[in-house]
Amino acid sequence: MKLFKYEMKKLVWHKNRIILLAVMFVIFTLLGLWTSSGTFELRGSDGYSEYINLVQQYSGTLDSEQLQESNEIAEQAKAKQRQGDNDSFILYLNQNPVVKFHYDYANFGKRVYEYWNGPEYQDESDIKGVYPLQDKLKTLENRQDSYEYKYYQKRLETELSQGEPIFTYTQFWNNFASAFDISRVVFLLLMTLAFVIAPVFTQEIKTDMNSIVLCSFKGRSEIVTAKLLSVCSTAVILTALYFSGYFIGAFIATGNIVGFNAPARCFATFEGTAMDTTVVGMAILGVLWTMLAAVVFGLLICLISAYAKNQTSVFGLSVVFILTFSMMGFSPDYIHATIWPLIDFNFVTLSLFGIIFSGSTMYNFFGMPLSYGMSAFVVCIVLSLVVVFLTYLVQKRRQVV
Amino acid sequence: MKLTIQNISKNYGKKRALNGVSFEMENGVYGLLGPNGAGKSTLIRILAGVTKASGGEVLVNGKNKKSCDREFRATLGYLPQSLDFYPEFSGLDYLRFVAALKGIKNDEVEPKIKKLAEQVRLTHDLHRKCVNYSGGMKRRLGIAQALLNDPEILILDEPTAGLDPHERIKFRNLVSIFSRDRTVLLSTHIVSDIDCIAKETVMIKDGRVGRMESTQSFVDAIGGKVWLMKMTVDELVEYQNDHIISNVIPTGDKMEVRVVSDAKPAADAVVAMPTLEDAYLYEFNAMAGDVV
Numbered sequence: 001m002k003l004f005k006y007e008m009k010k011l012v013w014h015k016n017r018i019i020l021l022a023v024m025f026v027i028f029t030l031l032g033l034w035t036s037s038g039t040f041e042l043r044g045s046d047g048y049s050e051y052i053n054l055v056q057q058y059s060g061t062l063d064s065e066q067l068q069e070s071n072e073i074a075e076q077a078k079a080k081q082r083q084g085d086n087d088s089f090i091l092y093l094n095q096n097p098v099v100k101f102h103y104d105y106a107n108f109g110k111r112v113y114e115y116w117n118g119p120e121y122q123d124e125s126d127i128k129g130v131y132p133l134q135d136k137l138k139t140l141e142n143r144q145d146s147y148e149y150k151y152y153q154k155r156l157e158t159e160l161s162q163g164e165p166i167f168t169y170t171q172f173w174n175n176f177a178s179a180f181d182i183s184r185v186v187f188l189l190l191m192t193l194a195f196v197i198a199p200v201f202t203q204e205i206k207t208d209m210n211s212i213v214l215c216s217f218k219g220r221s222e223i224v225t226a227k228l229l230s231v232c233s234t235a236v237i238l239t240a241l242y243f244s245g246y247f248i249g250a251f252i253a254t255g256n257i258v259g260f261n262a263p264a265r266c267f268a269t270f271e272g273t274a275m276d277t278t279v280v281g282m283a284i285l286g287v288l289w290t291m292l293a294a295v296v297f298g299l300l301i302c303l304i305s306a307y308a309k310n311q312t313s314v315f316g317l318s319v320v321f322i323l324t325f326s327m328m329g330f331s332p333d334y335i336h337a338t339i340w341p342l343i344d345f346n347f348v349t350l351s352l353f354g355i356i357f358s359g360s361t362m363y364n365f366f367g368m369p370l371s372y373g374m375s376a377f378v379v380c381i382v383l384s385l386v387v388v389f390l391t392y393l394v395q396k397r398r399q400v401v
Numbered sequence: 402m403k404l405t406i407q408n409i410s411k412n413y414g415k416k417r418a419l420n421g422v423s424f425e426m427e428n429g430v431y432g433l434l435g436p437n438g439a440g441k442s443t444l445i446r447i448l449a450g451v452t453k454a455s456g457g458e459v460l461v462n463g464k465n466k467k468s469c470d471r472e473f474r475a476t477l478g479y480l481p482q483s484l485d486f487y488p489e490f491s492g493l494d495y496l497r498f499v500a501a502l503k504g505i506k507n508d509e510v511e512p513k514i515k516k517l518a519e520q521v522r523l524t525h526d527l528h529r530k531c532v533n534y535s536g537g538m539k540r541r542l543g544i545a546q547a548l549l550n551d552p553e554i555l556i557l558d559e560p561t562a563g564l565d566p567h568e569r570i571k572f573r574n575l576v577s578i579f580s581r582d583r584t585v586l587l588s589t590h591i592v593s594d595i596d597c598i599a600k601e602t603v604m605i606k607d608g609r610v611g612r613m614e615s616t617q618s619f620v621d622a623i624g625g626k627v628w629l630m631k632m633t634v635d636e637l638v639e640y641q642n643d644h645i646i647s648n649v650i651p652t653g654d655k656m657e658v659r660v661v662s663d664a665k666p667a668a669d670a671v672v673a674m675p676t677l678e679d680a681y682l683y684e685f686n687a688m689a690g691d692v693v
Contacts, residue, residue, distance in 0.1 A: 002501040006494070014489035203487065211481040212546065215449040216502040217474050223502065400451040400481075401413070 003218065003226035011200060011230050012237065021238070024192055025245045031184065032249020036175035040253045041094040051097030055169040058105060062164070067109040073099060074106035108167045111271060115164055127152065128272075130159050151369040155360055158274045162265060170259030172250055173279045174268035179246040180286055180354035186326050189242050189290070190297055190351060194318035196234055197298050200227050201305040201395075202314055211400050224395045228302060228388060235298035239291045274360045274371060286353040293351035296380045299387040300347055306394040322348055329355075344372070345379045402462060402476065402553045402584055403427050404448070409457035411443050411608075418443045420608040421457070430580045432595030432616065433588040434681055435605035441588045442482050444605065445558045448586065449479040475504065478552030482559045484543045486531040492518075492542055493527040496549065503550040517545040520575055522568075536563035544572065548579065555585045561594050573598050592678040602677070604684045611684055619680040626663055627679045630670040631655045645682050661686075 011017070042048060058066055077099045081089045093100040118129025127136045133156040140149040178184065204210040213219040251257065260280035265271050267279045275282060301318055308314045325348035328339075336343055349355060356376050362369040404426045411419040419440045435441045446452035448459060450470060459466040461473050486495055493514065500510045518524045521541035526534065531542055540563045547555060557576075561569045576585055577598045587595055595602060595616065602619055604611040612619070627647070632640060637649065637656050644666065648659035659673060660666045661683045 002497075006498040006501060009489060009494070010487055016489075207485040207487055208481060208483045209485070209487070211446070211449065211451045212479065212484070212499065213502060214451045215474055215477055215479045216499070217471065217504040217550075218502050219474070220471075399453055400446055 003223060004229050007200075007223075007226045007230035008233060010203060012196065012234050017196065020196070021241060024188075024238075025241045028188065028242050028245025029249040029252075031188070032176070032179070032246035032251075033253050034249070035178045035246075036172075036250045036253030038090060038094050039171055039175055041091070042097055042100065042171075043255065045095050045097050047097045051101050052169070054098065054101040055104075055167075059168045060166055062109060062112045062167070066105060070102035070105035071109065073102035077103060105167065108165065111165045115159070127155075130156065133159065147364050147367050147369065150367075151362055151364075154362070154369050158360060161276060162263070162274070165265055165271070166263065168259055168262045168266050170262055170266045170268070170279055172254040172257050173259055173266075173283065175250040175254055176247060176283060177268040177270070177354070179243060179250075180269065180290070180352065182326065182329065182348075182352055182355070185290065185351055186322055186348060189239065189294065190322055190348065191319065193235055193238050193294055193298055194301050194322070195315055196238065197231050197301040198305055198314035198318065199311040200231055200302050202308055202311045205309055206311070210398070214398060214400065220396055221392060224392050228299065228391065231298045231302045232295045235294040236291050239287070239294045243287045243290070269354050270358050272359045273357055275357055275373075282357075285357070289353045289357070290351060292377075292380055293347075293353075296384050296387075297347050297351060299384055299391070303387045303391050303394070306391050306398075325349065345376060347383075350376055350380055350383075403460075404554060404584060405460040405463070406444075406448070407458050407460065409444065409447060409454045409459070411440070411447065411452070412455045418608050419447070419454070422605070422608070422610050423457075424603055424610055424613045426584050426586060428580070428582055428584055429600035430576060430585045430587060430595070430598045432599035432602040433586060433605060434590065434592065434595065434602055435588075436590060436685060439606045440608040441590075441605055442558055443608075445556055445586070445588050446481075449477065449481075449556050450474060451479075451481075473554075475550070476553040478547035478550060478555040480543045480547040480557045480560055482562075484539065486534075486539065486542070488530070488532045490531055491528050492523055492531045492534070495531050495542065496527075496546060499546040500549055505550055513549060513551075514545075517548055520548075521545045522571070537565060537568055540564055541568065541572075544575070553583050555579065555583060556588075557585070558588045559590075560587065561589065561591060569594065592676075592681050596677045604681070606685055616677055619684065620675050620677055623661065623675045623680050623683050625672055626661055626683065627673045627675040628660045628662060628666055628670040629673045630658055630660060630667045632658055632667075645686050647676075647679050647682050 012021070042051070077092070077096075078089075081092055093103055114129060116130050118127065118132040122128065122132060127133055133152055136152050137149065137156060140146065140152065143149050199206070204213055213223055259266060260278065262279045264273050264275050264277045264279060264282040267273075267282050270282055273282070275285070277285065300321075301314065304317055305311075305314045308317070325346040328343045328346065329349060331339075331343060343349065356372050359372070361372040363372065363375045364370075365375070406422055406424050406426075409419055409422040410417065422440075422444060433441050433444070443452065447454045450466070450473065461469055466473055490498065496514045496517070497510060500514070505513065514527075515524075518527055521544055523538065523541055523545065526538060531539065534542065540560065544557075544560060547557065555576075560576075561572055564572060573594065576587065579585065580598070587599065589595060599616045601613055602616045603613045604619075614622075631652065633655055637658060640646075640658070645661040646658055647661055650657045659679075660670065661679050
């Protein structure tokens, strides 16, 4: 415990690092605020109270009559704004809250339609929608032991248990959901984490303390435990700062957290999630998941640091890893089909809650469909164990030359 | 504690840094003398367990060190040749951290730090960041950390580098008192550091141990081989090419030259009292096969 305390002091608990973390917290908050600036505009527009009234009035399951009216108004709005780009259309909606309601309701209607009938262009290798799923299961009735049957059966069970989407006001949570975006998580969270953790082992070389550490009673194993714990704690602290900053920023812009108890599918980017929880439950799970992924990523940096000779090379290598794995996510399908384990389960993808939990992707695990989330959790644990083992091994065999 | 070094060798690629080094140590101060690049630090690092030997073994009380590595580390104090500190640590933080590394019991840590800080004269500077310490203070802090766990074996690599004469004397006294019932291996190329306190001296050059004898034996061995003679500067320039000269003092228009030589170097040369420094020069020239 004492060693852990000193490792924390070396890594985070000193003036320079505290200043860095404070600056990062301010940046996270400003980012949350900036991302939610549309809501800020919306709240300041004439007709905002009418928008709120309409949302409250039509909260719940789909109202067909209202949908018809909303579709007409949304089409007119889109026709009016056809010349402008997407940003100017969003600005237009924020300045015209009533139109925004109809536009949102029309989109909601589309989601309800897709829930039952699937998307307009159905991917035959991954059927969506309750009715198409039921049809698909009928065609597979004579192959009930097959993985395909089990997969679609599980998908259908999930869809039916989730039920038809409902319409509700979750503006704050929709703003907050952008905290799970790849660009933010990668460039703000992982990069900062890599920078902070990079010196965890290399500082012993830089300060020539390596000899003293290695020849001491606790210098071969206990020190590694302390360093690993300090890395995990740093990852958790930084992730907590990231989300709390983002939360505060989004809250300042939105002014409320209404919609926290709505079903998880009301949470932007998680409309297709298989998780049976509420919006706030999903957000908490997202924060916890990102913490876990940041810990796994931090442990990898720790291992690189144990091998490397200086902080710059550790950070440089981490950036290469981050960028390579990030770009892998944009690989064309034929590449994905070849190296999908590396693309779906690398250190960067594992940190993207929005990708892992937003859909209903499943993997064939010895003939049983295993959800992406569960698979990713298993991979996280296995990777962590491997990285921890290798780190102990490196320190055990370390020499001063 | 008895430490036996048996046929230790170390290769760095094709370069052989140590070549079959063997000697034994028990309680007392042992000096490790040798020129730069002789392999002193490599040997010290192998003994401290931070570098692996390419061959040979180290026995601790007759047991292979590898089989009792953790226990050995608990009894070891080590001061490496170069040492810097964590920029965010004060001297006190640093000593507490090393105490934690060495697994010293909580209730023993503060009294030990207090006592050692007094001994190395750092009591009033313990709360300062150690990166702001002078070179001598850093070295003294390094000495304090090595002594924190009351080690049975203390290994010091160039411990007096950067210390002023007063600090060096204080350090020598500290080591001398400490070594009463312990083993101290002190590596240096400052002969006077071990002249007074070393029980035995190990001479090492080009990765080989030349001789290991008591310091006095080295000095006695060159009795009658140290000479004082006078010559001009021009003569000296010529003379020093093929003779061992341990000192030169200007006296009027001539130089008084201290020569280490088996034979009387000149008719007017007179015998002088040998020192360990003379013995060191004699030994290393002999080991290198140079003319003596």
